[in-house]
Amino acid sequence: MEESTFKPTVEEPKNYEQKCHCVLVLDVSGSMAGHPIDELNRGLSEFQREIMNDFTASQRLEISIITFSSTVQCIQEPALVTDFQIPQLSTSGTTKLVDAVRMAINQVENRKKWYKSTGQKYYRPIIVLITDGEPDRDQDIESLATEVSNGVTNKKFIFFSLGVKGYNHATLAKISPQDTPPKALDGYKFSEFFKWLSSSISIITASKEGEKIILPPTDGWSQQII
């Protein structure tokens, strides 16, 4: 007897994907020189590959990159990962961490305004801070902590922070929201971290507002904070 099948010849509409903006705020101060910056560069390239292998994420995720040392620079404006080459980072100078995170907060707000003005739908933006150092003495940690806390509480963005060998945990903990305290990177496992970030973004972009989001375990790249 002939087996029945169901294979309609369908077409699908050309819907544009909703956008999720993720800002990477990266410490390129002198202390990151050598092995750490090499591993960070390698991790970033793998992050791009991971996202490109995930069709949905590659259509939804817009990355921008802000680096900080003695100065703060946006070296990559928000763009789909398919539309740019991951830059090679080099190190120098000190740690203007607060200025860099502020630039990221402004950037996510401006991007949201642009999404709204062009009628584009968007997910809550994500700011990811990676640092190995102590912020410069002129950096106002207290007021940044308030800005980050207000931003997260008012659902303006999601904030993750990652401390690299030698970072000041107390300072990073002060900046980070209580729900997402800073994680310490185990050695220089940036590749593993970025794999986790890529999976986490897939979960975030498939979640509903107000949900308790369960992100993948971090034991592949984070170490216990004692």
Added chain:
Amino acid sequence: MTLHSSWKLVAASVSGELHKLNNIPCQDSSGYYFTNNDFLIAAVSDGAGSAQNSAKGSKWLVENSINYFKDSIENYPTRNQNSMWSNDEWVDICNRFYTDTISKLKDFSLNEGIEFDSLASTLILTVKSKTKLFTLNIGDGRAGYRNDKAEWHPMIIPCKGEEVNSTIFFTSSFIGSSQDFIRTNIIEENVNAFCLLTDGLENICFEVNVYDAETEKYIDPNKPFKKFLDPCIEELKKLFLKNLPNDKIEKLWENFLIEGTELIKREPDDKTLILAFDLSQFE
């Protein structure tokens, strides 16, 4: 000819790619029922992602909503189908349904010993009479109908927030006007097919985010996609005309929603689609 004899339906809810990877059960639900006085009721519900008991919530909501309307319709004083219901009557029925169902859902959460909010789910429900299509929606998802000119039109406006993934749920606190929270509509055209779906399939079955060159903006036309829906009906028609048992047809439909196309296969969210059509209009 009765609705029951001429209308055919397929309904399935399947896990999205992300839930499969994380071993999370499908949190969508769907169901339908033909009343003994020839109305067709259909409902879909999307349980809120990782809200702990949303799979239970969406299942409960679909079953209880269908039962509520079944009882209301079957116990309604005998009346010509053509005169049921006016817009005011339908709004009133939906408001009473909401009040009654919220109260029962609270009892259910107490009996089960689970948090009320953990049952968070959306709802789209439709009642088809011989001449009209009544709809109710709380939250997002999409629904559309096909008229006798073979045109597809939307039959609900989903409730979406500023961010893509924000919506309201049946369990959400009542904010703003009731008309904005419990959205109702009545279609009075001749309808020969309709679809109800959760947002996991909206990019596939609807135009929801297209670029308008004139305004240079992205817009949500909320338009059912004919080139997807019509071929599905055509193929389903063949299966029904072969008199294939319903469970076999539903299994084929379920498989289609799992991996029918590359886009369907890749969808991370759970997927539900009820497709209903009047077979006599497609022969």
